[in-house]
Structures are given as structure tokens and as C-alpha cells.
Amino acid sequence: MALRWLIYGANGYSGKLIARKAVARGYHPVLAGRNATEIEHIAGALALQHRVFGLTDPSVVKAQLHDVDLVINCAGPFSQTAAPLIQACISTSTHYLDITGEIDVFEYAHSQSEAAQKAGIVLCPGVGFDVIPTDCLAARLYAQMPDATHLALGFDSASRMSRGTAKTSIERLGHGGAARIDGMVSNVPLAWKERRIDFGHGVKSAMTIPWGDVATAFYTTSIPNIEVYIPAPPKLIKRLRRVNWLRWLFKSRWVQKQLKAKVDQRSSAGPDEDARKANPTYIWGEVKNKRGDTKSMRFKIKNGYTVTAEGAVEVALYILQHEALPGGYYTPSRLCGAKLLDQFIEH
Known part of the structure; x- marks a missing residue:
């Protein structure tokens, strides 16, 4: 069965870039966010499935992620969206990525490393230009x-x-x-x-x-x-x-x-x-x-912003293609290796 991944905040600037990059590479993530009109529009344009939900009710978030293998959170400010999504991902054994550059979010994600390890999931915030x-x-x-x-x-x-x-x-x-x-x-x-x-x-x-x-x-x-x-x-x-x-x-x-x-x-x-x-x-x-x-x-x-679009998709695919990855907190280079930089270098 094909693994299912979801882009939350897909109606934002970077969310749209990531969704388009995924489709250009032949993949079909589910698009999600709070704004029904905008999510339906971008999903329709890319012929992708979509879901509409907010993050205030933990039971709703868990229900939306129960059949999802990986989430890319593109909805800022991440100081408000990261924690509820990370907690839901731990509960549903769903890998978590985001494109934050917020120091407090990185520190929070690191504090959840043990819980992620027990859940067998990867927490890797900062899979865009940040960082x-x-x-x-x-x-x-x-x-x-x-x-x-x-x-x-x-x-x-x-x-x-x-x-x-x-x-x-x-x-x-x-x-x-x-x-x-x-x-x-x-x-x-x-x-x-x-x-x-x-x-x-x-x-x-x-x-x-x-x-x-x-x-x-x-x-x-x-x-x-x-x-x-x-x-x-x-x-x-x-x-x-x-x-x-x-x-x-x-x-x-x-x-x-x-x-x-x-x-x-x-x-x-x-x-x-x-x-x-x-x-x-x-x-x-x-x-x-x-x-x-x-x-x-x-x-x-x-x-x-090009690095963010390409990088988020690259890290998502790396996780989905490596099922035996130990759970816990990762930085991009600790997860994929410092060679990940090579694909973004211009000569």
C-alpha cells in the first residue's frame, strides 16, 4: 500500500510551492488546512485529495491523522501550530516535518524526542531553507x-x-x-x-x-x-x-x-x-x-524558497523510503547526511 503524506497549511506561499514540487515529481500528497475555500482551490488545481480542519481540538487533529504516515507542517506561526501537530503525530505514529525557523519550536521538538522514539516516529522540524x-x-x-x-x-x-x-x-x-x-x-x-x-x-x-x-x-x-x-x-x-x-x-x-x-x-x-x-x-x-x-x-x-520547496519534499521522501529509521528528534543533516546540501548548490 502506498504511504500517505499530508501537507498542512498547503494554501500558504511555501505550502503551495511544496505541493507543486511534490506533484511535479509524481507524488500525490493530501492537502490540508483551516481555510476550506483556499484548500479546495489548490487541491482542485493539482488534482489532489484534501482535508479541512483546525488544530484547536486534539481529538479532531488525531482523527485527521490516523491514516497518515507523515505530515509536513507549513502553517505558521509555528509557535502556534507545531505543538498540537507534534502531539497528534506522537499519538497516531505519524512522522512530523515542518519548515520553521523559530528557535522555540526547535527546542520544543527536541524536548519531545523520547516520546517520538517510543512512538517510532521522526520529528524533524526545519526542512526548508530554515535550516x-x-x-x-x-x-x-x-x-x-x-x-x-x-x-x-x-x-x-x-x-x-x-x-x-x-x-x-x-x-x-x-x-x-x-x-x-x-x-x-x-x-x-x-x-x-x-x-x-x-x-x-x-x-x-x-x-x-x-x-x-x-x-x-x-x-x-x-x-x-x-x-x-x-x-x-x-x-x-x-x-x-x-x-x-x-x-x-x-x-x-x-x-x-x-x-x-x-x-x-x-x-x-x-x-x-x-x-x-x-x-x-x-x-x-x-x-x-x-x-x-x-x-x-x-x-x-x-x-x-526554492530550497524550501525542494528540501521539504526530499526529506519527506527520504523518511517514507526508509521504514527502519529509529524514532526521535533529528536535524536535517543528522537525518539525511550533510550531502543533502549538494543538490542545492549552484555552480
């Missing part, structure tokens, strides 16, 4: 320097954010930045550190951000100190550091609602195919040990 490329890069750097004590990762892309990614970034503003310090995820100020980095096409000023690798790269490498950077002009860095004094304001529900409303006013949910092809991503990483020795790597890869 496949940088996770695989971290694994490769660790292989070259197993005694590393510090890991810095970063990426550079001119691609516009999708609505979902922009809203998640807004939610994080009030909490500031994050880094892993001496093995623990720690809250730090916005633009906590700055340095100049060549991500792959010239040296740029860069700042730290609260990216998912702060959580996942530790489970991949065991390196206790981890920071993630993106390019940022010095003026922006200064502005963000001033925002640190007003972070409490960005926690306000009213402010959050206003900022998210502006995101919803965009004419498109995310970059179109031409924009994705025209805007590749550059990833960079560096490890350092106690002696001060360093090693670095950088790669030019496909656009982040």
Missing part, C-alpha cells in the same frame, strides 16, 4: 574541526520575504536576538554583535540574528557557542540597537496587529518564479577552537 543549508554546512565544518568551541553561520540573499516569514520576524522583534552561549540558548540584544563577512560575493557589514541554527546546530555538532549573521548596513545596525530600548513596545498585541496588517497589504505572498531564479542565496560558516584555529566554508545555493 537545511546552514545545518549541513555546520555538519561539514564540524567534521573538519571536531574540537571547535565556536560556530558562526550566515546567509546573504536579496530575495523578498514571504508574508509568513515577515510575520514571524515581527513576532520576534519584542524578544530581541538569540545566541547559544556555553551550550544554552540565550536572549541577547538585537544586532548583538557585528562583523565584516564575505558570504560569497564580497565583504559586507553583518549582524547577529535569532536564526534557527542557534538551536539546531548544537544538536548537529555539539558546539556550545553559536551565532548566526546576515548582511546589514551600519545605519541599520545602529537603528536596531536603539530599538532594544523599545522592545517592550513590540510585544504589544496592538503594535503586532498593525505591523502584520501592513504585511497583508502586499500585492503578492512572496517572490515569483523569475524572482526566485534571479536571486540565489550565499551561505557561509566558520568554526574556531580553543587555540584560535579557524576553518570556513561558503557556498552559492538556490533561492531560499
Whole structure:
């Protein structure tokens, strides 16, 4: 019998990309989400089965997953959708994937590793651009320097954010930045550190951000100190550091609602195919040990949203084709190997 997999949040920007990529490869996942009109539309366009359900009632979620072997959660913010889906997946012995970049979600999924192991299922959040490329890069750097004590990762892309990614970034503003310090995820100020980095096409000023690798790269490498950077002009860095004094304001529900409303006013949910092809991503990483020795790597890869569409399908198929995988929490590179990065590299 063919294994059944389900894409939840299939009506979102990334959910649609993943569904189309699955169909292009000859597969027929079930599409699901809360918005009946939109789910029915995309399912009809792709000639796929669909289901409509929310996540507030655990019994409903379990009933919808009882005959499903694997779920890809594409419905953000994942701080609201990951936990109910993970708990339902543990109850129904359904593998769980998502495309989150939210540190708290990675930490929660890791805390459920023992339960997943008993259920015989894989929990592998972050099977999109967040965090496949940088996770695989971290694994490769660790292989070259197993005694590393510090890991810095970063990426550079001119691609516009999708609505979902922009809203998640807004939610994080009030909490500031994050880094892993001496093995623990720690809250730090916005633009906590700055340095100049060549991500792959010239040296740029860069700042730290609260990216998912702060959580996942530790489970991949065991390196206790981890920071993630993106390019940022010095003026922006200064502005963000001033925002640190007003972070409490960005926690306000009213402010959050206003900022998210502006995101919803965009004419498109995310970059179109031409924009994705025209805007590749550059990833960079560096490890350092106690002696001060360093090693670095950088790669030019496909656009982040293309990586998300291809990566989520690739990891789903890997799990469905490897029935004997031990249950538990995984990072993408721990599950599929650091070679997973190779299919996204542009030459």
C-alpha cells in the first residue's frame, strides 16, 4: 500500500510551492488546512485529495491523522501550530516535518524526542531553507574541526520575504536576538554583535540574528557557542540597537496587529518564479577552537524558497523510503547526511 503524506497549511506561499514540487515529481500528497475555500482551490488545481480542519481540538487533529504516515507542517506561526501537530503525530505514529525557523519550536521538538522514539516516529522540524543549508554546512565544518568551541553561520540573499516569514520576524522583534552561549540558548540584544563577512560575493557589514541554527546546530555538532549573521548596513545596525530600548513596545498585541496588517497589504505572498531564479542565496560558516584555529566554508545555493520547496519534499521522501529509521528528534543533516546540501548548490 502506498504511504500517505499530508501537507498542512498547503494554501500558504511555501505550502503551495511544496505541493507543486511534490506533484511535479509524481507524488500525490493530501492537502490540508483551516481555510476550506483556499484548500479546495489548490487541491482542485493539482488534482489532489484534501482535508479541512483546525488544530484547536486534539481529538479532531488525531482523527485527521490516523491514516497518515507523515505530515509536513507549513502553517505558521509555528509557535502556534507545531505543538498540537507534534502531539497528534506522537499519538497516531505519524512522522512530523515542518519548515520553521523559530528557535522555540526547535527546542520544543527536541524536548519531545523520547516520546517520538517510543512512538517510532521522526520529528524533524526545519526542512526548508530554515535550516537545511546552514545545518549541513555546520555538519561539514564540524567534521573538519571536531574540537571547535565556536560556530558562526550566515546567509546573504536579496530575495523578498514571504508574508509568513515577515510575520514571524515581527513576532520576534519584542524578544530581541538569540545566541547559544556555553551550550544554552540565550536572549541577547538585537544586532548583538557585528562583523565584516564575505558570504560569497564580497565583504559586507553583518549582524547577529535569532536564526534557527542557534538551536539546531548544537544538536548537529555539539558546539556550545553559536551565532548566526546576515548582511546589514551600519545605519541599520545602529537603528536596531536603539530599538532594544523599545522592545517592550513590540510585544504589544496592538503594535503586532498593525505591523502584520501592513504585511497583508502586499500585492503578492512572496517572490515569483523569475524572482526566485534571479536571486540565489550565499551561505557561509566558520568554526574556531580553543587555540584560535579557524576553518570556513561558503557556498552559492538556490533561492531560499526554492530550497524550501525542494528540501521539504526530499526529506519527506527520504523518511517514507526508509521504514527502519529509529524514532526521535533529528536535524536535517543528522537525518539525511550533510550531502543533502549538494543538490542545492549552484555552480
